Amino acid sequence: MKKCQSIVPPPNDPWYSPDMNITDPSHSAAEKSEFSSSEYQKMAKALNELWETLWNKEELDLEVLNHDGLKERLSELEIPKHATQQASLIGHMEKSGLLGVSKLVNGQNPSSTIIAEFGCGRAELSRYVARSQFLTLAETNENQRTQSHRPFFLVDRAGPRMKFDTKILKDYQCDIDKILAEEKEKSFNKDIKIPPPFVKRALIDIKDLNLNVALNNLFPNDLNSDVVAISKHLCGCATDLTLQCLANNTSTLKSIDKPTMTHKLKGLVIALCCRQLCTYETYPLVGRKFLIDSGLITTPDSFRLLTKMTSWALCGRRDDMATDEESVQNHFSGLSIKEREVAGFLARRAIDHGRLLSLCDMGYQSKLIRYVSPETSLENVALIAQ
């Protein structure tokens, strides 16, 4: 008999711990698939109330940053959509002290920082983080350069082709050669000693990842180092699984003395997307309490309704679309296009706000920002904690 290709055997890595990062495993998926127009309208009204009372009718700050690590890349591209996002995310990492290149403290090099990229895909974000770290290190004093150590942990449940894992090391060699050539030209003849980055990848669903065990096994020389979690477009519940994975497997600012946890969460920069894929059983419990207390949800079904409405924020308006009045009659929600767009953005904001509160509860100074303009990407919100 032929083996079925769709059945993937469970990994036998020691860090595979089935479902350990699902926040509420007692709950099984919500049943209801259809909602009435009055349910949609009630949700839209509750979201508008939050807009007025909690967010004072203010949009998230737009803060587009940059980093020299992407300068060359940006100049090569005609449509630099992804590079612009990467540059801003890395700019925010640097601004929040999360780039993983620490300053010497009293002449000492503090322990290294592991950059963990969740839902990394081909790991292009890590590639440019490594490059940005390199450029920052090249500017620092020799002692700090030589002692620097830059571990990267890449996590994805899929194994895409054309990964950048080895390219990260090739970039490093190119940069070293370039700097050496420049130094030679200036006849400084100085050796630039910056150790290469150290990259490991795990093919695993974040829901099953025991991060503590993975880091201890894959980075045995980095016990006790800090962890910075990063991601660009970590879809739906993968963000929530990541938050739970970090809460379960690192010591946080609030629970600093978890004796079994080897690593401390220093902070995170995660660009969010696809809230319609969030699920009740994986969403943070602190966030769930916020949604319940603010009258948005009462049941797993109403959570699903909220997630469903988030996709309205991105449906886009076309010239040939119905007028507002016609669109009310044509849509199952009984809401106009404009009302649906607004409700979609506010539903996204509510889901993200619950995530923000869960990080505040872990002791972190946290914020949500628009890290690129909507022209660059409509999925332009990042969650930052430090």
Ligand SMILES: C[S@@+](CC[C@H](N)C(=O)[O-])C[C@H]1O[C@@H](n2cnc3c(N)ncnc32)[C@H](O)[C@@H]1O
């Ligand atoms: C939208 S893609 C972004 C990929 C990459 N970060 C980028 O910017 O190109 C989302 C990635 O997250 C991964 N992903 C989604 N859910 C996941 C999960 N539960 N565990 C691990 N990886 C996940 C997908 O396989 C995919 O590679």
